[in-house]
Amino acid sequence: MQERHYSLRTAAYVLCAAGSLAAGAALFCVRSAHADDTSAAEPAPSVAVQVVPVMRKPVSQLVVAYGVVGTAATNSVTVSLPYVARVTKVLVQPGETVARGAPLFVVQADPGAVIAFTQAQSAATLARGELARTEALFRDGLATQSQLATAQKALDDAQQALAAQKVSGIAAGEKTVASPTAGVVSQLSAAPGDQAQAGTALVQLLGTNTAGARAANVSLGVESADAATIHAGDRVVLHSLSAAQQSVQAQGHIAMVGGAVDAQSQLVNVGANVPLAGAAFLPGTRVRAEIDTQTGTWWAVPRAAVLHDASGQYVYQVMPGNKAHRVHVTVKVEYGATYGVEGALDATRGLIVSGNYELGDGMAVRIAQGGTQ
Structure with missing residues (x-):
């Protein structure tokens, strides 16, 4: 009886174990099926990116140079007198802006110069009368052809001498000397009472250019490598x-590019024509100049969009199905944070500017919040 009792109890244990195993197997199958369903429902991995539109437009290579306003020799005007004179009044001062025709100073010609002018007038009058008398004698047969020609030459010489005196502007008494151009008085060498010799510089002006002027009024210095890309x-x-x-700025154009390196500055001299009327750039002001060179129509892309590897430079665009497409590009010019590039870009596709470092050609992407397609 005891042996039979043990047999029944053992059988009960076996049945319980079998039931537990069956239940565990069923539970494992259910969990496995659920795991498979979850795996199948997960989306393919993608990279979050930000995109911007891409278009072709003019982009330039930016060259930065430094220089000084109003120091170019081509824009400097020196005022002097072609005769000896005494300065009686000075009507301007250094740094003053003057208009064309404005009075600069008052002079009185040296007595010797006035006498020379008077003598030239008298000689011309005498030669004119002598020619008239010789012509009358010639008509009466009392003068020869040679005498008539000599009288004519004497009048021509006297008139040329008088014209030269008139060009010099000599006149008796005081004379006001006017400014030949609009500009700024950069240097004043005359003082009341000075005896100025012929050709002596009395005033130096720095001309203020108008929009149509061609002379340079800003002197810049650039590196020789950059100078090769700059043109008038x-x-x-x-x-x-x-x-x-x-915030103060003024816009103009390059007027001249030097053909040699300056021995002192080790830079190439570049002259710019910048209308400065009404601007706060006084002569002698040191400035920074931004020069647009090699301007062309390129694909304008942000610097962040351009990547580089052993195969060269490239960008990514978003293609149908939200796939990244690698496009080879060549950087032509650089302007601040913008590149001008050439390549087979598509203006209808967004250009990836953020997240592109994680991409490979054909990878799935998703537009991050704040990005634009």
Whole structure:
């Protein structure tokens, strides 16, 4: 009886174990099926990116240069007198802006110069009368052809001498000397009472250019490598180096590019024509100039969009199905944070500017919040 009791109890244990195993197997199958369903429902991995539109437009290579306003020799005008004179009044002062025709100073010609002018007038009058008398004698047969020719030559010589005196502007008494151009008085060498010799510089002016002027009024220095890319007519924008005038700027064009390196500065001299009427750039002001060179129509892309590896430079665009497409590009010019590039870009597809470092060609992407397609 005891043996039979043990047999029944053992059988009960076996049945319980079998039931537990069956239940565990069923539970494992259910969990496995659920795991498979979850795996199948998960989306393919993608990279979050931000995109911007891409288009072709003019982009330039930016060259930065430094220089000084109003120091180019081509824009400097020196005022002097072609005769000896005494300065009686000075009507301007250094730094003063003057208009064309404005009085600069008053002079009185040296008595010797006035006498020379008077003598030239008298000689011309005498030669004119002598020619008239010789012509009358010639008509009466009392003068020869040679005498008539001599009288004519004497009058021509006297008239030329008088014309030279008149060009010099000599006149008896005081004379006001006017400014030959609009500009700024950069140097004043005359003082009341000075005896100025012929040809002596009395005033130096720095001309203020108008929009149509061609002379340079800003002198810049650039590296020789940059100078090779700059040409007359390139756009230039001046900026003040003063912290208080950061917003002040003036726009003009390159007028001249030097053909040699300056021995002192080791830079190439470049002259710019920038209309400065009404601007806060006084002669002698040091400035920073931004010169637009090699202007062309390129694909304008942000610097962040362009990547580089052993195969060269490239960008990514978003193609149908939200796939990244690698496009080979060549950077032509650089303007601040913008590149001008050439390549087989598609203007209808967004250009990836953020997240592109994680991409490979054909990878799935998703537009991050704040990005634009």
